[in-house]
Amino acid sequence: MKYKYHLSFSIGILSFPYTFFKFTYIGSPNSNTIYWAKRMEDGSEKWNFQGNKKLNASSISVRGVYNMLMERVNNSRDKKPLVPLCRVDPTENPLFRTTPEATDSVSTAVNSYNFNCYPPTVGLPDAKRAIANYLSSDLPYQLSPENVFLTIGGTQAIDIILPALARSDANILLPRPGYPQYDSRASCCLLEVRHFDLLPERGWEVDLDSLESQADENTVAMVLINPSNPCGNVFTYQHLKRVAEIARKLGIFVISDEVYAHVTYGSNPFVPMGVFSSIVPVITIGSLSKRWLVPGWRTGWIATCDPHGIFQKTGVVKSIISYLEITTDPPTFLQAAIPEILGKTKDDFLSKNLNILRETANIFYDLCKEIPCLTCPHKPEGAMCVMVEINFSQIKDIVDDMDFCAKLAEEESVLLLPGVTVGLKNWLRISFAVDTSNLVEGLSRIKAFCLRYAKMP
Numbered sequence: 300m301k302y303k304y305h306l307s308f309s310i311g312i313l314s315f316p317y318t319f320f321k322f323t324y325i326g327s328p329n330s331n332t333i334y335w336a337k338r339m340e341d342g343s344e345k346w347n348f349q350g351n352k353k354l355n356a357s358s359i360s361v362r363g364v365y366n367m368l369m370e371r372v373n374n375s376r377d378k379k380p381l382v383p384l385c386r387v388d389p390t391e392n393p394l395f396r397t398t399p400e401a402t403d404s405v406s407t408a409v410n411s412y413n414f415n416c417y418p419p420t421v422g423l424p425d426a427k428r429a430i431a432n433y434l435s436s437d438l439p440y441q442l443s444p445e446n447v448f449l450t451i452g453g454t455q456a457i458d459i460i461l462p463a464l465a466r467s468d469a470n471i472l473l474p475r476p477g478y479p480q481y482d483s484r485a486s487c488c489l490l491e492v493r494h495f496d497l498l499p500e501r502g503w504e505v506d507l508d509s510l511e512s513q514a515d516e517n518t519v520a521m522v523l524i525n526p527s528n529p530c531g532n533v534f535t536y537q538h539l540k541r542v543a544e545i546a547r548k549l550g551i552f553v554i555s556d557e558v559y560a561h562v563t564y565g566s567n568p569f570v571p572m573g574v575f576s577s578i579v580p581v582i583t584i585g586s587l588s589k590r591w592l593v594p595g596w597r598t599g600w601i602a603t604c605d606p607h608g609i610f611q612k613t614g615v616v617k618s619i620i621s622y623l624e625i626t627t628d629p630p631t632f633l634q635a636a637i638p639e640i641l642g643k644t645k646d647d648f649l650s651k652n653l654n655i656l657r658e659t660a661n662i663f664y665d666l667c668k669e670i671p672c673l674t675c676p677h678k679p680e681g682a683m684c685v686m687v688e689i690n691f692s693q694i695k696d697i698v699d700d701m702d703f704c705a706k707l708a709e710e711e712s713v714l715l716l717p718g719v720t721v722g723l724k725n726w727l728r729i730s731f732a733v734d735t736s737n738l739v740e741g742l743s744r745i746k747a748f749c750l751r752y753a754k755m756p
């Protein structure tokens with residue numbers, strides 16, 4: 300690369316740009332300092348550093364898209380009250396309040412002054428034991444506290460597991476559509492991403508052929524999200540067993556993202572993947588965020604479901620601990636509250652929330668049928684969002700899902716997530732974890748919008 304060197308210096312508050320051979324002054328806030336900088340032939344400065352282009356390239360994120368859409372709303376001429384159906388934050392529904400058992404446990408922990416210290420690297424022993432017991436109640440065997448590691452929400456669990464597996468030739472299988480944090484995180488470490496498809500026409504089951512065909516001898520793991528964000532489906536026992544058997548055949552393990560564990564309100568009950576860990580080792584990701592309606596508490600966990608000790612033998616547990624040693628932890632007082640939160644939460648609280656979700660899912664599904672140009676292939680039965688296809692053959696003047704969402708934000712102040720963010724271009728992800736009136740209003744504005752852009756027959 301061609302560049303000139305320039306000499307620079309400043310005296311007092313005055314700055315004098317001199318060119319001396321190939322060096323020039325580039326400015327000093329503190330004066331009396333001589334600065335050297337490389338200058339390109341066109342006069343621009345050359346620095347040795349720059350932003351990480353890989354990171355910038357992977358920056359299609361829910362947060363980034365949300366900020367872009369909010370800007371559209373704020374710039375719109377006749378702004379309507381906002382209807383946010385883009386992020387899945389249950390606290391956007393005023394009926395979704397966490398239980399007093401949770402807030403009381405946290406305030407007891409804070410007021411005790413016993414938890415102002417740093418926590419142990421792998422988490423407080425009592426919290427680990429409580430999580431192990433909580434998860435074991437759905438498993439055919441008992442997890443031990445050593446199987447559990449506390450994390451800052453499900454997000455940090457992802458952030459820890461993926462680098463713990465990375466090596467220069469490794470690849471990981473992710474569902475499409477999926478949760479974008481996996482793609483973003485993999486692109487920041489040495490982990491090639493390969494996608495297998497989920498099939499809308501089969502209730503978003505895994506396309507097992509696509510799963511097998513993506514794998515090779517360098518595949519280390521696959522991810523399954525159950526109940527599913529973004530699809531809103533719940534995998535059956537039989538299907539999960541089939542996936543476990545294929546993973547076993549491929550010699551990989553399963554990362555089972557169960558951040559929405561037990562958030563089910565249809566005919567399929569929640570079955571943890573750990574049930575099949577005698578077939579294949581499973582790492583479970585969990586969190587308080589959704590079931591307890593406290594995403595801001597940033598408290599989650601990793602659990603190794605591995606009765607044959609394969610994660611120990613292969614060094615995966617050691618890698619997780621090594622990663623935990625160089626990262627930070629969920630606040631100690633929140634960890635301290637976990638035994639009471641898990642142990643004392645009443646069934647009434649949990650079932651009331653599921654009833655609300657069942658109702659909003661029904662409202663969504665019925666009203667969506669009346670919207671021209673949109674098709675929902677599968678009624679949601681778990682989690683808090685759903686995928687909807689845009690029928691572009693029936694729409695004019697909108698080029699893709701991103702354009703759809705940008706125009707909708709600007710014209711109707713309704714926020715939806717473009718499908719491309721979760722891996723499915725020209726689809727939309729819609730959150731229904733909002734109050735009924737907001738949902739009805741949002742869907743009626745989406746309908747008006749679609750009618751405006753519908754092609755005339």
Ligand SMILES: Cc1ncc(COP(=O)(O)O)c(C=O)c1O
Pocket residue numbers: 387451452453454455478524528556558586587588594597598599
């Ligand atoms: C599938 C999935 N995994 C992980 C997370 C992250 O969990 P948390 O909010 O506890 O960090 C989310 C959050 O929405 C999610 O939907």
